Amino acid sequence: MRYVTASMRAMALSLRNMFRKPTTVEYPEEKRERAPRMRASFALVHNADGEEACIGCLMCERICPSSIITIVQGEKRESAVTGKKRGWADDFTLDLQACIICELCVQVCPEDAIIMTREQERPGYRREDLVLTMDKLYANEKKALAWGRGSILMDMQDPKRPVEVPAETAEAKPAAEKPAAETAAAKPAAEKAEAEKPAAKPAAEKAEAEKPASKTSLEKPAAEEPAEKTSLEKAAAAKPAAEEEKP
Amino acid sequence: MTLERPDRADPYLDLDEYEPEADLMVLNFGPQHPSTHGVFRVVMYLDGETIVKAVPYAGYLHRGVEKLCEKLTYAQITPIVDKNDYVAPMFNEQAVNMAFEALTGTEVPIRAQYIRTIVGEIQRVASHLLWLGTFAMDLGGAIGGGTSVFMWCFREREMILDLFEHLTGCRFHYNTHTLGGNRHDIPAGWAEKVHATLGHIAQRVDEYEAILDHPIFKARTEGVGVISAQLALDLGLTGPLLRASGVDHDLRRDAPYNIYDQLDVQVMTDTGGDCAARYRVRVREMRESIRIARALVDNVPPGPICGTKPIKLPVQTRVKDGQVYVALETPRGELGTYVIGGGDNRNASPYRLKIRPPSLHALSALPYVLPGHGVSDAVAILGSLDPIMGEADR
Amino acid sequence: MNPWLHAVLYSLVLVTVLMTCTAYATWLERKVAGRMQSRLGPTRVGFAGLLQPIADALKLLQKEDIVPLAADRALFNLAPPLTVFFALATAAVIPFSPGLLASDLDIGALYVLALSGLMVFPVWIGSWASNNKYALLGGMRAVAQGISYEIPLLLSVTIVILMADTMSLSGIVQVQADEGWFIARPFGLGLATFALFFVAALAEGNRIPFDTPEAESELVAGPTTEYTGMKFGLFYMAEYLHSIIVAGLGAALFLGGWDGPIAPGLHWMVLKTLGLWMVMLWARWTFLRFRTDQMMTLCWRYLVPASLGLLMAAAVWVHAVHGVS
Ligand code: SF4
Ligand code: SF4
Numbered sequence: 001m002r003y004v005t006a007s008m009r010a011m012a013l014s015l016r017n018m019f020r021k022p023t024t025v026e027y028p029e030e031k032r033e034r035a036p037r038m039r040a041s042f043a044l045v046h047n048a049d050g051e052e053a054c055i056g057c058l059m060c061e062r063i064c065p066s067s068i069i070t071i072v073q074g075e076k077r078e079s080a081v082t083g084k085k086r087g088w089a090d091d092f093t094l095d096l097q098a099c100i101i102c103e104l105c106v107q108v109c110p111e112d113a114i115i116m117t118r119e120q121e122r123p124g125y126r127r128e129d130l131v132l133t134m135d136k137l138y139a140n141e142k143k144a145l146a147w148g149r150g151s152i153l154m155d156m157q158d159p160k161r162p163v164e165v166p167a168e169t170a171e172a173k174p175a176a177e178k179p180a181a182e183t184a185a186a187k188p189a190a191e192k193a194e195a196e197k198p199a200a201k202p203a204a205e206k207a208e209a210e211k212p213a214s215k216t217s218l219e220k221p222a223a224e225e226p227a228e229k230t231s232l233e234k235a236a237a238a239k240p241a242a243e244e245e246k247p
Numbered sequence: 248m249t250l251e252r253p254d255r256a257d258p259y260l261d262l263d264e265y266e267p268e269a270d271l272m273v274l275n276f277g278p279q280h281p282s283t284h285g286v287f288r289v290v291m292y293l294d295g296e297t298i299v300k301a302v303p304y305a306g307y308l309h310r311g312v313e314k315l316c317e318k319l320t321y322a323q324i325t326p327i328v329d330k331n332d333y334v335a336p337m338f339n340e341q342a343v344n345m346a347f348e349a350l351t352g353t354e355v356p357i358r359a360q361y362i363r364t365i366v367g368e369i370q371r372v373a374s375h376l377l378w379l380g381t382f383a384m385d386l387g388g389a390i391g392g393g394t395s396v397f398m399w400c401f402r403e404r405e406m407i408l409d410l411f412e413h414l415t416g417c418r419f420h421y422n423t424h425t426l427g428g429n430r431h432d433i434p435a436g437w438a439e440k441v442h443a444t445l446g447h448i449a450q451r452v453d454e455y456e457a458i459l460d461h462p463i464f465k466a467r468t469e470g471v472g473v474i475s476a477q478l479a480l481d482l483g484l485t486g487p488l489l490r491a492s493g494v495d496h497d498l499r500r501d502a503p504y505n506i507y508d509q510l511d512v513q514v515m516t517d518t519g520g521d522c523a524a525r526y527r528v529r530v531r532e533m534r535e536s537i538r539i540a541r542a543l544v545d546n547v548p549p550g551p552i553c554g555t556k557p558i559k560l561p562v563q564t565r566v567k568d569g570q571v572y573v574a575l576e577t578p579r580g581e582l583g584t585y586v587i588g589g590g591d592n593r594n595a596s597p598y599r600l601k602i603r604p605p606s607l608h609a610l611s612a613l614p615y616v617l618p619g620h621g622v623s624d625a626v627a628i629l630g631s632l633d634p635i636m637g638e639a640d641r
Numbered sequence: 642m643n644p645w646l647h648a649v650l651y652s653l654v655l656v657t658v659l660m661t662c663t664a665y666a667t668w669l670e671r672k673v674a675g676r677m678q679s680r681l682g683p684t685r686v687g688f689a690g691l692l693q694p695i696a697d698a699l700k701l702l703q704k705e706d707i708v709p710l711a712a713d714r715a716l717f718n719l720a721p722p723l724t725v726f727f728a729l730a731t732a733a734v735i736p737f738s739p740g741l742l743a744s745d746l747d748i749g750a751l752y753v754l755a756l757s758g759l760m761v762f763p764v765w766i767g768s769w770a771s772n773n774k775y776a777l778l779g780g781m782r783a784v785a786q787g788i789s790y791e792i793p794l795l796l797s798v799t800i801v802i803l804m805a806d807t808m809s810l811s812g813i814v815q816v817q818a819d820e821g822w823f824i825a826r827p828f829g830l831g832l833a834t835f836a837l838f839f840v841a842a843l844a845e846g847n848r849i850p851f852d853t854p855e856a857e858s859e860l861v862a863g864p865t866t867e868y869t870g871m872k873f874g875l876f877y878m879a880e881y882l883h884s885i886i887v888a889g890l891g892a893a894l895f896l897g898g899w900d901g902p903i904a905p906g907l908h909w910m911v912l913k914t915l916g917l918w919m920v921m922l923w924a925r926w927t928f929l930r931f932r933t934d935q936m937m938t939l940c941w942r943y944l945v946p947a948s949l950g951l952l953m954a955a956a957v958w959v960h961a962v963h964g965v966s
Binding site for chain 2: 003006007009010013014017023034035036037038039059062063064065100101102103104107108116146147148153154156157158159160
Binding site: 272274275280281282296383386387392393394395398399402458459461463464466467621622623624625626 | 674677678679680774775778781849850853859860861925926927928929930931932933934935
């Protein structure tokens with residue numbers, strides 16, 4: 001009897017899955033939406049002056065764990081636009097076959113010259129198809145570029161940076177409705193309200209509530225942290241209790 | 248639980264002996280076999296279909312990662328060790344970076360610790376989901392119900408990978424941890440995505456439990472591959488395997504790192520020590536991880552995400568000497584990293600980096616557990632140990 | 642018409658139709674299984690992947706035909722066609738509609754059971770001739786399973802024979818058309834017999850949850866481990882044929898065969914066969930697999946006694962209704 005009921009339940013469940021939307025994306029025809037940070041392939045870009053941004057500083061070549069970037073440094077000469085003396089890369093090869101997509105080369109680039117694309121390279125039939133030469137890299141500039149740039153990544157990891165405000169969140173925020181130090185009794189309600197908002201926002205809000213101009217200042221609100229910690233502890237403890245009642 | 252000298256016969260003592268007069272069939276199980284989880288070989292001595300002796304051979308996926316790490320600098324190691332436990336890469340990078348931080352005395356900002364905890368717990372869910380799927384496939388076959396569960400688990404796991412794609416840009420091998428913190432901050436709107444995904448997965452986990460609460464599943468797992476608590480301790484098993492044997496041990500609670508000392512992590516234990524107990528422990532851990540991650544993700548404190556200068560030059564971190572062992576709790580157990588400073592590249596590489604993979608220890612249980620079981624059970628047992636060969640062989 | 646000519650022509654048509662059905666059964670199974678698993682199934686070859694079976698066959702034909710050096714060549718080559726032969730031969734007596742069958746044998750039910758009992762031979766031959774350990778283990782399992790589950794299968798069919806008082810399959814269907822389907826008549830007993838038949842048939846045809854002989858996760862591919870190309874394809878085909886024929890047999894024995902309102906008999910028969918086959922498929926993609934010893938326990942400890950009990954109950958019922966004849 002146990003067999004029969006359990007089998008019925010299992011079969012009902014498998015039937016239910018039959019009517020769920022299939023998750024398959026038929027790749028070459030339709031493409032899944034890629035996250036803005038998606039890293040897939042590489043591009044070399046031109047700078048604001050319309051010149052090749054890479055100065056051939058070899059930073060990326062040195063950091064690459066797979067040692068797959070080969071750069072031929074060019075002679076220093078004047079830029080045609082600004083007239084300043086700068087370095088050039090005469091040749092730039094990136095062997096995508098051995099790339100582990102670690103994004104370190106992007107991070108170290110001082111000129112934001114090498115950037116990842118969100119689009120994969122087309123599969124090829126020969127090994128050389130995956131070796132990105134300089135031409136290919138500059139051609140990739142037109143593809144959807146990933147969000148990561150050397151400067152962005154560096155800023156994000158700056159140890160002195162108090163609050164990360166990604167470019168996407170630079171929108172109008174509602175006035176902060178709660179100060180950072182909250183009494184324990186009022187916490188769950190406020191927390192619920194907060195759950196609806198992006199993670200980075202409450203953080204930004206708190207900073208804003210105390211000093212509206214702190215968004216750009218590099219000064220860190222030091223007093224805030226211990227209070228934050230203890231209230232969080234409570235929040236973590238309070239959350240499961242609230243959750244258990246749900247089902 | 249005290250540690251005593253085991254009084255049972257050690258199956259490793261007579262591993263290479265084979266008595267032809269015993270009239271046993273030698274079955275080379277793997278490395279080219281559908282269910283050896285990567286590449287792994289067990290030589291089984293069969294009497295009929297009953298295993299008399301089992302000799303595991305690891306090393307088919309050896310890539311020399313530890314040696315490679317001696318040549319690379321501290322900045323370059325993180326993306327390399329990512330590939331060890333390819334089912335839960337977050338933990339690999341976190342492990343080495345925690346070791347480097349301990350070695351250099353770097354402080355990790357609180358925000359980075361929160362992010363590390365959250366991504367770790369989400370990754371744990373993903374890893375257990377994958378385990379559940381492959382375990383069902385081991386029991387149910389490539390054309391059968393097992394594959395259905397496998398596909399469903401992967402469907403949900405994909406959603407978690409989507410989360411990581413939004414956070415780090417990669418679905419796998421993220422390279423998001425760095426010395427002193429994290430490389431990627433939480434993007435806007437990520438917390439809602441986490442809530443939506445994990446809430447969804449929590450429901451689906453109930454569904455899988457319902458579909459696997461079936462007499463066939465019970466018959467295949469209950470009493471199969473029993474590892475006693477003593478044996479588990481003797482072999483150095485950790486993680487869900489140890490907890491399924493009834494030993495209440497979890498590094499997240501017992502040797503807290505990150506912000507786990509502020510969290511109330513419920514350690515899931517079970518007493519059976521068999522495949523069914525391991526299944527129960529992992530499913531409960533999935534729920535617990537979902538709970539932790541959801542509780543934390545709304546409360547990430549503001550602040551920097553990296554405690555030191557971000558990576559710019561490969562050789563910017565130099566450690567003259569000193570050694571450190573750091574362990575953390577991965578979905579498979581204790582992942583230890585032992586680093587000795589002062590190596591190549593004028594001290595910018597470790598002199599030695601040793602990784603203690605939980606999977607290797609799990610596999611060492613096979614000669615003890617397999618004898619007496621049939622070939623079908625061998626597959627179930629191997630699956631329930633959740634070995635990742637990339638990690639075991641390194 | 643000359644009965645010989647009829648038999649030959651009909652068989653040719655039947656074989657063609659069945660083979661096509663088998664090919665499309667694989668397509669249907671893959672589609673349904675795909676949807677069940679949140680996938681799409683075949684989509685590439687032709688509209689909705691409809692040409693997939695043909696592409697598969699072409700691919701299998703192109704594959705290199707590897708015979709292991711240590712294999713017994715003659716037996717190794719004999720096994721695949723033999724399975725298909727036995728599977729097809731069974732189809733001869735399945736009544737698709739009144740008069741539409743290759744040969745209305747008086748002992749049709751017995752013939753079917755005898756042939757499906759023989760099905761274990763080619764499997765064993767193939768597994769033995771492969772000279773492969775996985776194949777050997779799979780073959781051993783297949784033989785043990787085939788022989789064990791033959792008994793409940795046989796007994797459940799015997800119950801039907803007892804109730805219908807004939808061994809001819811078309812006769813059995815006729816009785817059901819006249820007096821009601823055996824799945825519901827007598828109440829409870831018929832259903833239990835049907836369940837028994839269904840389980841035994843699943844096991845006989847090595848379908849999940851009873852597919853231990855093939856158990857990919859344990860025995861790589863069981864008896865077919867060493868087979869490549871179209872030889873493997875033949876085994877595969879035989880498995881599908883067998884499952885379709887078993888579904889047809891179930892429809893004929895329990896679900897009233899061609900009996901049904903309005904539409905002609907053939908439609909009903911096809912519909913019922915397809916329905917039963919779909920249930921088998923559905924079960925296949927839902928359940929995990931038993932272990933060999935558990936399967937044997939299930940058979941000898943539960944199914945065989947249950948079928949014997951049902952047989953006795955059926956005898957009592959027949960006696961009560963029809964009296965001693
Ligand atoms: S992303 Fe690729 S090219 Fe860039 S540093 Fe990493 S391995 Fe080298
Ligand atoms: S890509 Fe950037 S890091 Fe690499 S050589 Fe050019 S400027 Fe330097």
